[in-house]
Amino acid sequence: MTAHIRAKKDQIAETVLMPGDPLRAKWAAETFLEDPKLVNDVRGMLGFTGTWRGNRVTIHGSGMGMPSLSIYAHELITQFGAKTLIRIGSTGAMQAHVKMRDVILAQTASSISTPSAGIFREVNFAPCADFGLLRTAYDAAQSKGSDVHVGGIYSSDVFYDERPDLTEMMTRHGILAVEMEAAELYNLAARHGCRALAVLTVSDHLVTGEQLPSADRQSSFGDMVEIALEAAFA
Numbered sequence: 001m002t003a004h005i006r007a008k009k010d011q012i013a014e015t016v017l018m019p020g021d022p023l024r025a026k027w028a029a030e031t032f033l034e035d036p037k038l039v040n041d042v043r044g045m046l047g048f049t050g051t052w053r054g055n056r057v058t059i060h061g062s063g064m065g066m067p068s069l070s071i072y073a074h075e076l077i078t079q080f081g082a083k084t085l086i087r088i089g090s091t092g093a094m095q096a097h098v099k100m101r102d103v104i105l106a107q108t109a110s111s112i113s114t115p116s117a118g119i120f121r122e123v124n125f126a127p128c129a130d131f132g133l134l135r136t137a138y139d140a141a142q143s144k145g146s147d148v149h150v151g152g153i154y155s156s157d158v159f160y161d162e163r164p165d166l167t168e169m170m171t172r173h174g175i176l177a178v179e180m181e182a183a184e185l186y187n188l189a190a191r192h193g194c195r196a197l198a199v200l201t202v203s204d205h206l207v208t209g210e211q212l213p214s215a216d217r218q219s220s221f222g223d224m225v226e227i228a229l230e231a232a233f234a
């Protein structure tokens, strides 16, 4: 039990999937896990533990933004022994060749700052995905027939961004998409010797202005859960 997770130590699995939205955690646990049990509901941040093909898995919300994710990921790793953490979430595409609903595997995550930035002081630490997870997720996405891209993403601190020049510069440097959590997840995983990956689907497009209808979001989300589970237990 920690300040933000009211579970007993053995109620959290070593493998944790982290969607931003707690209700997506509930939906994913009820849809994909056998015998899912609610293990946290502090502040409405839901976490469930069950099994998938005989493997224990926890699906726990992260909330939106790096400060929120950082609290949950830190406690899951340091207090509950999580070893593999996979963010599953939505993202805004920043390249014309990336289409709505495409899957993006974040090889690296750039940011202006992260909750961890202070400890690196003068160093620009490069947060990157675990290669083993990245490879197995890529194989899983391909075998599902998903259009999958691997590359750098941008973990932003703002959703309503007043800096179009930054977006333009990121796009010019080949950044595939923007979201708000992955860089800090990668920092924490690096610090604690864990494996981490962000599996994202394109829910909106910064170049074309498209937005995914909510019915489509559910099915894209389901694909990500399967890719993440297959990657974790490959």
Ligand code: GMP
Residues within 6 Å of the ligand: 020, 063, 064, 065, 089, 090, 091, 092, 093, 156, 158, 159, 160, 178, 179, 180, 181, 203, 204
């Ligand atoms: O709606 C915001 C949430 O969805 C955050 O948790 C982000 O990770 C993610 N997200 C999806 N699309 C976008 C986007 O276009 N911009 C930003 N900043 N976050 C996005």
